[in-house]
Amino acid sequence: MVIGGVTGRSIDLTVGKGGQVLVISGPETHPTGWYFEAGYKVRMMALEVGGTLVLFMADASPVKSFDAQMAIVQPVLDTITWD
Numbered sequence: 001m002v003i004g005g006v007t008g009r010s011i012d013l014t015v016g017k018g019g020q021v022l023v024i025s026g027p028e029t030h031p032t033g034w035y036f037e038a039g040y041k042v043r044m045m046a047l048e049v050g051g052t053l054v055l056f057m058a059d060a061s062p063v064k065s066f067d068a069q070m071a072i073v074q075p076v077l078d079t080i081t082w083d
Helices: 063-077
Strands: 009-014 020-025 032-037 041-049 052-060
Touching: 020 041, 041 063, 052 063
Parallel strands: none
Antiparallel strands: 009 041, 020 032, 041 052
């Protein structure tokens, strides 16, 4: 996975029936969280830019709409540049 010329890693998570996922990031003093319930698919993307960890997430519900959602998200990711 490459965003703005920087290579990173990504993982896709699918939240199954009865499942829940809570993702927490950021510094301990100002954490940020995202909550996903059953029926969601999430792509988490992480890369290091100038020594700083940058996270992107894209999600879709229902799961079957994920590829269509990513088709919308990818052109936006393709416009990102880093200074």
